[in-house]
Amino acid sequence: MLLTASEKVQALVMPTNVASNQIDESAAAQPKSSRPGVRSLRVARKELLAEGVVRLRLEEPHGARVPDWGPGAHIELVLPVSEGESLSRHYSLCGDRGDANAYEVAVLNEPNSRGGSRYIHEVLAEGDIVTVGTPRNNFFLSQAERFEFIAGGIGITPIMTMIAAAEKLGIDWHLHYGGRNRDSMAFLKELEAYGDKITIWPQDEMGHLNLSFLETMPQGGRVYCCGPEPLLNAVKGAAANWPDWAVRFERFVAATLEAPVRTEPFELELEVSQKTVTVKPDETVLSALSDAGIPVLASCMEGVCGTCEVSVLRGTPEHRDSLLNDAERAKNDRMFVCVSRAVSDRLVLDL
Amino acid sequence: MSTIANCPAHNSSAPTLAEDPFSFENLEDPLPFQQRLRDAGPVAYLPQYGVYAIGRFAELSSTLENWQEMISGSGVGMHEPWRARGLLQMDPPEHDAPREVLQEILSSRALRALRESCLERADSVISPLLDGAQSGGQVELDAYRDIASVMPVNFFPDASGISEEGRENLVPYADHIFNAGGPRNELYKKGECRAEELGQWANDKCQRDALKPEGFGADIWAAADRGDITHEFAPLLTRSLLSAGVDTTVYGITGLLYALATNPDQWAALKANPGLARVAFDESLRWIAPVQYLFRKAGTDVRIGSQVIPEGTRVLLSYGAANRDPRRWDNPDKFDLSRDPSGHLAFGMGIHQCVGQHAARLQAACLLEKLIERVERIELSGEVEYNHNNALRGWGAVPLRLTLS
Numbered sequence: 001m002l003l004t005a006s007e008k009v010q011a012l013v014m015p016t017n018v019a020s021n022q023i024d025e026s027a028a029a030q031p032k033s034s035r036p037g038v039r040s041l042r043v044a045r046k047e048l049l050a051e052g053v054v055r056l057r058l059e060e061p062h063g064a065r066v067p068d069w070g071p072g073a074h075i076e077l078v079l080p081v082s083e084g085e086s087l088s089r090h091y092s093l094c095g096d097r098g099d100a101n102a103y104e105v106a107v108l109n110e111p112n113s114r115g116g117s118r119y120i121h122e123v124l125a126e127g128d129i130v131t132v133g134t135p136r137n138n139f140f141l142s143q144a145e146r147f148e149f150i151a152g153g154i155g156i157t158p159i160m161t162m163i164a165a166a167e168k169l170g171i172d173w174h175l176h177y178g179g180r181n182r183d184s185m186a187f188l189k190e191l192e193a194y195g196d197k198i199t200i201w202p203q204d205e206m207g208h209l210n211l212s213f214l215e216t217m218p219q220g221g222r223v224y225c226c227g228p229e230p231l232l233n234a235v236k237g238a239a240a241n242w243p244d245w246a247v248r249f250e251r252f253v254a255a256t257l258e259a260p261v262r263t264e265p266f267e268l269e270l271e272v273s274q275k276t277v278t279v280k281p282d283e284t285v286l287s288a289l290s291d292a293g294i295p296v297l298a299s300c301m302e303g304v305c306g307t308c309e310v311s312v313l314r315g316t317p318e319h320r321d322s323l324l325n326d327a328e329r330a331k332n333d334r335m336f337v338c339v340s341r342a343v344s345d346r347l348v349l350d351l
Numbered sequence: 352m353s354t355i356a357n358c359p360a361h362n363s364s365a366p367t368l369a370e371d372p373f374s375f376e377n378l379e380d381p382l383p384f385q386q387r388l389r390d391a392g393p394v395a396y397l398p399q400y401g402v403y404a405i406g407r408f409a410e411l412s413s414t415l416e417n418w419q420e421m422i423s424g425s426g427v428g429m430h431e432p433w434r435a436r437g438l439l440q441m442d443p444p445e446h447d448a449p450r451e452v453l454q455e456i457l458s459s460r461a462l463r464a465l466r467e468s469c470l471e472r473a474d475s476v477i478s479p480l481l482d483g484a485q486s487g488g489q490v491e492l493d494a495y496r497d498i499a500s501v502m503p504v505n506f507f508p509d510a511s512g513i514s515e516e517g518r519e520n521l522v523p524y525a526d527h528i529f530n531a532g533g534p535r536n537e538l539y540k541k542g543e544c545r546a547e548e549l550g551q552w553a554n555d556k557c558q559r560d561a562l563k564p565e566g567f568g569a570d571i572w573a574a575a576d577r578g579d580i581t582h583e584f585a586p587l588l589t590r591s592l593l594s595a596g597v598d599t600t601v602y603g604i605t606g607l608l609y610a611l612a613t614n615p616d617q618w619a620a621l622k623a624n625p626g627l628a629r630v631a632f633d634e635s636l637r638w639i640a641p642v643q644y645l646f647r648k649a650g651t652d653v654r655i656g657s658q659v660i661p662e663g664t665r666v667l668l669s670y671g672a673a674n675r676d677p678r679r680w681d682n683p684d685k686f687d688l689s690r691d692p693s694g695h696l697a698f699g700m701g702i703h704q705c706v707g708q709h710a711a712r713l714q715a716a717c718l719l720e721k722l723i724e725r726v727e728r729i730e731l732s733g734e735v736e737y738n739h740n741n742a743l744r745g746w747g748a749v750p751l752r753l754t755l756s
Contacts, residue, residue, distance in 0.1 A: 065416055068702055070447045097443065098419050143448045143580045165444035222578060245578040311460045327577055333460060350463070 038078075039066070043128045044102065050186040052109045053154060054121055057095070058132060059102040066103060069093055071161040072139030072224075072250065075103055076299055076307075078131040079124070081115040088299050089116040092158035092226070092250070093135060094187075103132065106186050108154040133299075136306050138323050139250040141165055145220025147173040150209070150235055152227020153180070156187055158250055162224055163194070173197060178209040178231065211238035217246065226250040244326065251304060251322050261318050266342040270294060270351045271313055285337040294351055296337055303339035310337050315347035365403060365658045368395040372404070372644065372667065373533050378739040381643060385672035393656040394666075400429060400534060402646070402665045406672030408679035408696070410655055414647065414668065415700040418442060421647040421666065423703060428532030428646055428742075429665060434550060437591045439703060446702065449588050452574040453706050456567050462709040465510055466717070472506045473717035481725055484755050491732055494608035494749035495601075502714055503600035510710070511592045512566025513556050524549040525598040526740060532645060533741025557589035567592055592707070598743060599641045600711045603697075605746040607635040607715055610686045612729045612751055617688050625723050627688050632715040636697035638686045640670040643744050645699075670696050671744065728754040 041058035049055045060066055069075075072092070079087045095104025109121040124130070141147075141162050151159045156177060166173040175194070178201040179185035191198050201209045211234060214223070223246065225235045232249050239247045260281070268277040268285065279288040286298050286308060298308035303321030317335040324334075335347075368391045370384055371377060377384040388395055388406035395404050405411050414421050424442040426432040432440050438449050455461075480497055484490045492498070504521055527542030527549065555561060562568040568589045575585040611618045611631070621627050646665045653660045660666055673696050675683040681690070698705035705711070722729075732752035738745035 068418070070443060070451075100417070100419055137451075140451050141444070141447060142578055143584060144578070145581075165447070168444055220581070243578070245576075311463070325577070327573070333464070350460075 038131055038133055040129045041066070041103070041132045043124060043126050043130060046124065046126050049106055050188075051183040052121075053106055053184070053186045054109075055094075055104060055106045055186075056120070056124070057102055057104050058130060061129070063101060065100045067134050069097060069103075069135035070137060071097075071141045071165045072158045073135040073137040073161075074139075074158070074305070075105065075135050076133035076305065077105070077120075078133075079116055079119050081119045087116045087119070090300060090305050092139075092161075094157040094160045096164070097161065103135075106154065106157050133307075138304075138306055139224070139226070139248065141224070142222055142248075144171060144222040146218050146222070147171060148213070148221060148223045149173060149175040150211075150223060150225040150227070150231070151175065151177045152209075152231035153178070153184070154186065155225075155227035155231070155250070156185070158226050159224065160187055160190075163191075174213075175199065176209055176211075176213075177201065178203060178227070180204065208234070211235060214238040215241065217242045221246060223247040224250075260320070260341050261343055262341065266344070267346045269346060269348045271348055272351055279341070284339065285335070285341060289337065289351070296351070298338045301338045303336045306336065308336050308338045309334055311350035313348040313350055316343040317341070317347060318343045365394050365396045365660075366391045367398055368404065369398055371399050372397070372669070373536055373538075373741050375739070378741075379737060381671055381744070382675070385669055385675065388669055388672050389676055389678075392658070394658050394660065397667065400665075400667075402429065402667050403660050404667040404669060405655070406669040406676070408673040408676035411668055411670070411673040411696055412694075412700055414655070414666065415696065415703070417653070418702050420650050420653045422650040423647060425648045426646070429534055429667075430531075433531055433546075435587060437587050437594065438706070439591065439595065443702065449580055449584065450702065450706065452571065452579050453588060453591070456570040456574070457707050457710060459709045462713050466713065468510075469506055469713050469717045470720065472509075473502065473714070473721045476501050477718065477721040477725070481753070481755060486755055487727075488755050490753045490755065492751055492753065494612070494751050495605045495746045496748065498608065498718065499604035499746070500601050502604060502718060503597050503711075506714055507592070507596050507600065507710060510566055511589070511596075512563035512568040513593065514561060514563065517552055517556070520549055520552055521593060521597045522601065524553055525594055526738075526743075526745070528594050529598065529642075529740050529742035531741075536741070538739055538741050553590055553593050554586060556593065557586040559585070562589070595705075596707045596710065598745075599705075600707075600714060602641040602743055602746055603632070603636055603711055604715055604718060605749055606639040606641060606744065607632055607719075608729070608751065609731075609735065609746070609749050610635040610638055612731050612749070614686045615728065615730065617686055618729050620688050621719070622723060622727075625720070628716050628719040628723070629712065630688050630692065631719065632712060633695060633697075634686060634688060634690065634692040637674045637680075637692045637695035639744055640674050640695075640697040641744055642697065642699075642742060643671045644669060644742050670699070722753075725756055726753045727756040730754075 042061045043056055044059040045057040047055050074090045074092045076088055076090050079089060081087045091105035091107060093103055094106050107117050107120045110117045139158055147166050149159045149162060163175060175198040177198060181204040182202045223239055225232060263281055265278050265280050268279060273294060275292060277288050277292040279285055286296055289296055296308050296310060299305045303323060306323050312333055312335050316332050318341045319329045320339040320341065321336040323336060368388060372384055385406055388404055393407055393410045397404050405414055422442050423440055426440050476498060480492050481490055504518055508518060527546050530538045530542050559572050571589050572585050574580055575582045580588065621631055645668050647668065649660045649662050649664050649666060651662050677683050698708045730752050733750035735749050736747035738747040
């Protein structure tokens with residue numbers, strides 16, 4: 001999956017507890033390690049999968065294991081797009097999780113890209129070393145009796161791993177897969193083997209996906225949908241009869257946000273470091289923390305990747321991320337400080 | 352006995368170790384056997400049971416990480432599971448969703464929120480034991496009976512929302528589950544008669560209407576309402592709190608107090624720097640792993656070094672041996688708060704790593720905080736007794752003399 005709008009040219013943002021020398025040396029110094037953190041992987045294969053889509057195989061150069069992941073997980077790639085500037089991008093994993101030494105991602109060359117996907121398509125070559133983060137999963141596959149998978153374009157990537165899991169579990173599933181035209185749609189050949197479990201909707205032949213199958217919710221059913229925002233909205237509308245929790249989305253881009261509820265500053269009380277920090281209306285919680293000497297690891301800057309999660313001990317955050325569901329929001333026990341703010345005058349954070 | 356000629360399982364070149372890890376002698380003191388296991392090689396064959404065994408740190412770590420080949424879905428004991436499989440007896444992808452759910456419920460964030468109530472509970476355990484004595488006075492007690500077996504049996508079920516009725520069943524219930532991980536020996540047989548009754552009792556405790564409206568159990572059912580797991584699976588996941596979350600912590604805390612009582616210089620170091628409390632607990636887990644033995648099954652022919660474990664064979668994992676492997680640890684037999692015990696295998700490693708570890712650490716930290724406040728010296732005041740278990744380092748009695756500050 002490609003987080004198109006979340007592209008941000010930024011200085012390489014790294015956690016303070018991951019020293020930069022670890023990034024260079026992690027594989028060499030600890031060839032057997034699979035600890036969380038950041039690692040350097042080698043582009044072992046780069047191949048054209050469909051029109052404008054390349055698949056990368058990123059291998060541990062020393063044959064060590066890479067950290068485990070499950071269906072729906074994504075990884076961050078740090079791409080040195082130009083001298084002194086790196087770009088952080090997130091891609092869903094689409095390979096075989098049984099493959100313990102490598103990750104695979106499929107990347108669409110976005111015409112509007114500010115450099116990430118273009119770098120991967122045009123510059124990145126087999127044999128290159130790329131910096132890769134630990135897999136995260138905001139789209140995990142629940143237990144269920146039936147899955148309706150809906151993919152639009154490159155949104156097929158996380159769904160591929162879900163199909164593999166559903167097959168292994170022996171759970172009934174169907175894939176509805178839309179794209180501009182057949183040539184642009186990745187994985188069609190692999191998917192053919194599933195016969196009538198898949199419905200392919202090339203837009204130039206058949207128009208938009210027919211979502212009428214969502215009118216009734218099957219017993220124990222779940223929808224997993226990844227694709228461009230118009231598809232997500234269409235699915236949301238078509239599945240109006242389904243409970244919220246049964247219809248799960250992975251977004252390409254952050255949801256469109258309303259203006260913050262507060263127009264005045266608010267305070268952060270940092271319980272561990274015993275500091276108080278004021279957040280002005282024109283700055284993020286993340287930048288206020290950073291200015292106060294409390295850096296928090298962050299990545300997408302749009303509340304979609306989950307890197308900058310901070311525990312909230314007291315106070316009510318204004319959740320502006322695209323990660324938490326309603327139940328998780330209601331707990332008010334965490335926030336993503338790159339985008340989320342405060343409803344209350346004061347937030348007490350576990351920092 | 353060097354080899355068994357007609358044993359089809361042993362067709363690799365692994366050295367044979369004609370010993371029984373579950374004999375009375377080896378359960379009474381597992382360390383000599385575990386040293387012989389490490390010294391035999393990266394992997395050894397135990398002909399008595401037709402299983403392989405791993406006792407070195409590097410090989411055990413990589414085996415625990417290797418879920419692809421070393422599977423749990425046929426159980427993590429010597430035999431097939433005797434009851435419905437829970438989280439620990441699952442492989443991906445079946446393991447994914449329930450693990451995700453329980454990991455979130457037992458996250459360090461969730462446990463931090465329970466610190467105050469855990470400290471209160473620790474105080475209610477420690478204070479009555481010490482209140483009769485004056486400063487400089489001495490108190491005699493049993494670390495297992497009076498502290499370790501009281502704290503987790505109450506704190507964890509409370510936090511889980513398990514009702515009070517029948518909590519005396521928790522220790523015998525889990526004791527048998529862990530014994531069932533080993534051979535069908537006397538330890539297994541002694542628990543067999545009550546197994547069905549206690550299993551039913553635990554299942555009943557995990558039903559929605561038996562749980563309190565707040566707690567880990569209720570959180571599990573809420574995850575089912577949110578569609579993350581099925582309602583049918585919720586009681587099984589709740590049951591894992593009872594199976595894995597009580598005895599292990601009881602013995603872990605007993606081991607911690609035994610370690611401090613027998614290493615007065617380390618107690619003094621802890622008194623001088625209470626910030627070492629977390630290190631103290633983890634170092635004690637390294638020194639005496641509460642879970643000593645579990646198994647995996649080779650899902651395919653698995654290569655370990657130059658040897659091959661044949662597909663379908665079970666493999667004994669010796670956590671205690673690996674945590675004292677001199678190839679990994681300097682001076683491994685020393686309980687030493689100046690070392691960094693990070694990476695010890697007492698909680699396991701990989702996708703099945705103990706999901707309740709933050710709960711165990713919280714309880715140990717709160718008890719230590721209360722003891723450090725009031726106790727000047729801790730020493731053994733009598734003979735230690737063990738409660739043998741096929742999988743656990745079980746304690747029966749650890750008599751202590753505490754001198755108050």
